[in-house]
Amino acid sequence: MDLPVMPPVAPMLAKSVSALPRGDYLYEPKWDGFRSIIFRDGDDVEIGSRNEKPMTRYFPELVDALRQNLPERCVLDGEIVMVAPDGKRLDFELLQQRIHPAASRVKLLAEETPVRFVAFDLLALGDVDYRDRPFSERREALVEALKTAQAPVSVTAATDDADLAQDWFGRFEGAGLDGVVAKPLAGPYAPNKRTMAKLKHERTADCVLAGYRVHKSGPDLIGSLLLGLYNDDGVLVNVGAASSFSMDRRRELFEELQPLVAVEDGHPWAEGEQENGTRTPRNSEGSRWSGKKDFSFVPLRPERVVEVRYDHMEGERFRHVAQFSRWRQDRTPESCTYEQLEEPVKFDLAEVLGS
Structure with a gap:
């Protein structure tokens, strides 16, 4: 060449x-x-x-x-x-x-x-x-x-x-x-x-906090928060994660969330299902994108609600990692359903592609 x-x-x-x-x-x-x-x-x-x-x-x-x-x-x-x-x-x-x-x-x-x-x-x-x-x-x-x-x-x-x-x-x-x-x-x-400049969609959603992953820098730091929404059948679906915290905030969150750690059986996400909602292919697929990434997580009792910012959904999940906004003490976990999400305007892709 x-x-x-x-x-x-x-x-x-x-x-x-x-x-x-x-x-x-x-x-x-x-x-x-x-x-x-x-x-x-x-x-x-x-x-x-x-x-x-x-x-x-x-x-x-x-x-x-x-x-x-x-x-x-x-x-x-x-x-x-x-x-x-x-x-x-x-x-x-x-x-x-x-x-x-x-x-x-x-x-x-x-x-x-x-x-x-x-x-x-x-x-x-x-x-x-x-x-x-x-x-x-x-x-x-x-x-x-x-x-x-x-x-x-x-x-x-x-x-x-x-x-x-x-x-x-x-x-x-x-x-x-x-x-x-x-x-x-x-x-x-x-x-x-x-x-160049890019204008992307951003919306907010109230989600159930159901777990977290630890940060690669240490076990006493939060890497990302795992988020859920209840579907029409009352099942808590993993819709993705929220991340992008400062190191100090990761340490604060770790201390703050320890009382919610679920030590008993019955967490809604059984082992092996925690990857639902991530944007990375499963390790079993052997993708070079995932490498040796650890998908294990710490389950939390699904009692706390967090408001996050997101761009759009892909199927049942957030297309990209969401951004933490604030805790919502005024919301009950059961009220966090898919009904709150804005439905984007339907548009035929063929018109965009010109074919």
Whole structure:
């Protein structure tokens, strides 16, 4: 492989904002998948990840599609996404299952659950390095380079209309998208720098505190709080975790929660079920994403209610780790049900993908 931009390359990043910036920006849907830098030099294709490690072996069907749809020599930035079986939304959990160590399993999954690639930036084309050129020029060249591309490869939708982008923010969530990204039209491609802005959905939910994981730094520090909601059958479902505490707060929480430690039998989450609601594949899948992560937890009597901030749900669980807001002494655990959650507007993913 001999390209003007060679792997590995760290992708350009975005910082979170509370409102979309206005002015000389191009706005795009924020795709919910695996961020990827694609390198193609003839038949040689490499798929780089956000952590700059190659993911090529996990997506053989995409490698074939990239050879068919990309220019002979190019470097693109984009997102690998998985469309749910109903074709209506993205499915990140199903996408995670594609990262598997067994070649036979990779081949089977490639046939059963093929992925798509959505391109949104151009780093190189032919012998030309585009990274120092303004985004407006890179975008124009990207659209031209992929004008004949067909599914599963496409160019992301984009607009310079901030009002339309705000409308997208509300409507596209129903298709499983994360929010909206604003990119400065005059900006160069800046690897590993947060020069873009992202507006993501954030909501609050009152959850039952049902356990915690200890921090990697010591057994007297809280790593994360495990959260539950009651379903229609009265079962406490693990919906995920809340984290991001200072070290002092982790120590305070440990002391504060010791009286709730469940020493008797009958905790609603039996051993082996505590992983429900996490965003990491189970150890039994042998995923390289989980490594040697310890999923054991300390069960707590489900008596305390905590308010958390979250972006959106994926099935019965939080898509990302939630953020602790406050304790809710005024709420009973039994009142923490799925009924409190806001239902995103339904939206057909095909319209976002343009197919």
